[in-house]
Amino acid sequence: MKRLTVPAIQRRKVDGATAKPVVMLTAYTARMAQLLDPHCDMLLVGDSLGQVIYGLPSTVPVTLEMMAAHGAAVVRGSYHSIVVIDMPFGSYEASPEQAFASAARLLKETGAAAVKLEGGAAMAPTVRFLTERGIPVVGHVGLTPQAINILGSYAARGRSGAEADKIVSDAVALDQAGAFAVVVEGVVEPIAIAVTEAVSAIVIGIGASAQCDGQVLVTEDMLGLFERTARFVKKYENLAGVIETAVKSYSAEVSARSFPSADQTYAPKD
Ligand code: KIV
Numbered sequence: 611m612k613r614l615t616v617p618a619i620q621r622r623k624v625d626g627a628t629a630k631p632v633v634m635l636t637a638y639t640a641r642m643a644q645l646l647d648p649h650c651d652m653l654l655v656g657d658s659l660g661q662v663i664y665g666l667p668s669t670v671p672v673t674l675e676m677m678a679a680h681g682a683a684v685v686r687g688s689y690h691s692i693v694v695i696d697m698p699f700g701s702y703e704a705s706p707e708q709a710f711a712s713a714a715r716l717l718k719e720t721g722a723a724a725v726k727l728e729g730g731a732a733m734a735p736t737v738r739f740l741t742e743r744g745i746p747v748v749g750h751v752g753l754t755p756q757a758i759n760i761l762g763s764y765a766a767r768g769r770s771g772a773e774a775d776k777i778v779s780d781a782v783a784l785d786q787a788g789a790f791a792v793v794v795e796g797v798v799e800p801i802a803i804a805v806t807e808a809v810s811a812i813v814i815g816i817g818a819s820a821q822c823d824g825q826v827l828v829t830e831d832m833l834g835l836f837e838r839t840a841r842f843v844k845k846y847e848n849l850a851g852v853i854e855t856a857v858k859s860y861s862a863e864v865s866a867r868s869f870p871s872a873d874q875t876y877a878p879k880d
Pocket of ligand 1: 636654655656657658659696793795816826827828
């Protein structure tokens with residue numbers, strides 16, 4: 611199986627309709643990438659790794675070094691999906707030139723194909739600067755977690771008419787600047803549908819609408835590794851429960867000296 615390309619993903623949307631929705635999940639490690647890769651079109655090395663892997667309170671403290679290390683691992687663990695790496699907070703907002711230096715570093719050090727950055731119309735000049743210089747960009751509008759200190763909470767966005775209009779016009783600005791895809795996160799459904807209809811970019815929903823061109827979730831959320839998740843997360847498994855059961859058995863067997871048994875013990879050769 612050959613690795614998908616950005617133009618191949620773009621071609622999925624014809625006259626505003628995407629016959630084959632784009633399947634995207636987050637991945638931060640090589641092993642998880644191996645497991646997800648055959649079933650996904652795109653793997654996102656999300657800066658959500660700050661909370662999921664590092665136990666940080668938000669994505670704000672995530673660094674370019676963290677993104678580069680996990681991005682390289684995910685590229686090593688995949689051969690089919692497009693790997694997209696989040697630009698961490700502080701690595702791209704100051705200027706298009708700063709964004710180019712950070713994005714180029716991520717692509718060179720990891721082998722990923724594209725970067726994702728948060729923000730609407732204000733980031734459009736940066737998106738244009740990157741795409742004109744050979745860097746495919748995924749935008750991110752609606753609930754933008756890197757702006758938590760401005761937003762104050764992770765609640766759904768776009769409940770007022772003005773905010774709804776702004777989210778749609780932000781997505782249009784990113785589309786016109788050349789973003790090949792736009793993540794729309796945590797918005798009331800009509801906004802997600804309006805964005806999907808308004809832009810030619812692939813719109814990837816998370817807490818948005820099944821009418822988007824594709825969907826993304828944080829893998830650890832959908833596998834049930836965390837008890838508390840956003841309302842929009844569907845838990846397809848209860849991995850926390852599976853791990854607890856396995857670790858309880860291990861602990862009991864170690865305590866009872868029944869592990870390791872003969873099967874897991876090297877006998878001396880005669
Ligand atoms: O960081 C991340 O995982 C993301 C997704 C939630 C879209 O940006």
